[in-house]
Amino acid sequence: MLCPPGDLMRTLYKCCLFIGLAAVVMTGAGRDVFESVRADRDAAPSADPNSEFWRGISGVAMVNDRMGQPAPGYRTEIRSRWTPENLYLLFICPYEKLWLKPDPDTKNETNRLWNWDVAEAFLGTDFENIRRYREFEVSPRGEWVDLAIDRTNPQPSGGWMWNSGFQVAARIDDERRIWYAEMRIPWRALFYDETKTAKPGLEVRANFFLSVGENKKSVTWQPTNNEKSFHVPEAFGILRLGR
Numbered sequence: 001m002l003c004p005p006g007d008l009m010r011t012l013y014k015c016c017l018f019i020g021l022a023a024v025v026m027t028g029a030g031r032d033v034f035e036s037v038r039a040d041r042d043a044a045p046s047a048d049p050n051s052e053f054w055r056g057i058s059g060v061a062m063v064n065d066r067m068g069q070p071a072p073g074y075r076t077e078i079r080s081r082w083t084p085e086n087l088y089l090l091f092i093c094p095y096e097k098l099w100l101k102p103d104p105d106t107k108n109e110t111n112r113l114w115n116w117d118v119a120e121a122f123l124g125t126d127f128e129n130i131r132r133y134r135e136f137e138v139s140p141r142g143e144w145v146d147l148a149i150d151r152t153n154p155q156p157s158g159g160w161m162w163n164s165g166f167q168v169a170a171r172i173d174d175e176r177r178i179w180y181a182e183m184r185i186p187w188r189a190l191f192y193d194e195t196k197t198a199k200p201g202l203e204v205r206a207n208f209f210l211s212v213g214e215n216k217k218s219v220t221w222q223p224t225n226n227e228k229s230f231h232v233p234e235a236f237g238i239l240r241l242g243r
Contacts (some may be wrong), residue, residue, distance in 0.1 A: 011241055020223060032207065032237040034060045034082035036087065045169035045182040046075045047090070054079060054090055060221060062208060066230065068223035076210045076219050077120075082241050084198050087190070091119040091138075091210070093216060096177065099213045106142040111160045113137050113145045119181045122149075122236065124205040125190050130233040133205065134164065134190060139178040142170040148191075151231060163188035198241060206239040 005083045059079035074228045077092040101116045114120070117140055124133030131151035138144050148155070148162035155161075166189065170181040187198045209230050210219040224232035 011192075027037060032060075032234060034080065034221070034237060035079070035242045036082045036239055037242055038200065039081045039083050039088070041140040042083050042113050043087055043088075045088075045167050045181075045184050047169040047171045048080070049079070049092055049184040050123070050137040053088075055079060057090075057156070062210060062219045062221045064220060064223055066209075066218040066220045066224045066226060068225060071217065071219045074210065074212060074217070075188065076221045078208050078221070080239065085187060086178070086217050087183075087185045087187060087198070087204075089121055089125075089208075091144070091181045091208075093119060093140075093179050093210055094182070095140075095179060096182065097213070098172070098179070100141060101139065101143065104139070104141045104143050106144075108147050109160065109163075110139075110143045111140060111142055111145060116143075116211075117179075117213070120209040121183060121185075122184070122207045122209075122230070122233075123190055124233065125196070125234065126192055127205065130205060130236070132192075133233060133236075135159070136164070136166055136182040136183055136185060138168040138170055140170055140172050140181070141190060142168055142181075143159065144168045144175060149231065151233065173202065198240055202241045203243075204239040205236040207236045 037057050040049040058077045059077050062076040070084050079090040099117045119136045121136045121163050122133055126132045133149050135147040145160055146164040146166055147159035166183055166185040168183055172179045208221040222235050222237045224235045226232050
């Protein structure tokens with residue numbers, strides 16, 4: 001039996017709508033969103049989740065390793081805030097035994113800091129070339145390194161000679177076996193276009209990691225399914241600026 005023209009058009013419209021919705025669901029699958037909470041003022045990094053700046057701010061939890069398998073005992077919380085000038089990240093990291101670099105230097109950049117216990121943030125604002133992004137690291141004692149990453153055209157130095165101007169704070173709670181780290185990252189270090197500004201709704205491609213112990217255990221926000229590297233930009237989620 002043939003459908004009347006009106007019914008046929010409605011049926012086709014419903015089918016197209018269903019297909020369109022299915023496409024949205026499929027293309028959005030696996031792209032988790034982490035909302036950064038707007039702050040009314042900037043603040044010096046403190047690495048204190050109970051400070052006025054961080055109190056009551058909810059975040060996301062990292063509970064799996066880079067292969068997507070549970071990482072029991074290492075549930076790491078990440079919180080984020082932002083202002084028009086800076087992006088803030090706070091890491092709350094449980095530990096059993098810390099793997100620390102001898103003779104730490106907190107005044108100068110520490111290349112290859114990733115060989116020790118660190119919290120890492122990978123942030124990219126270039127949605128056309130996702131292989132270009134920034135990497136920021138901080139250790140439990142406040143050592144730091146920042147890198148300009150370009151997986152297509154890597155720099156001979158690996159990008160660590162780049163300087164973002166970001167600031168860090170860290171502290172270790174031996175009694176509770178938790179270490180805390182905070183990053184304050186200037187937006188000017190993240191934007192490739194000088195006319196771009198931070199505003200509500202802005203999205204940044206992002207992933208976060210915790211490297212643990214001499215054997216380099218990993219805890220990851222978005223699993224990379226790569227045993228050898230965290231650098232899988234295709235796996236990044238989204239950090240979105242809230243109102």
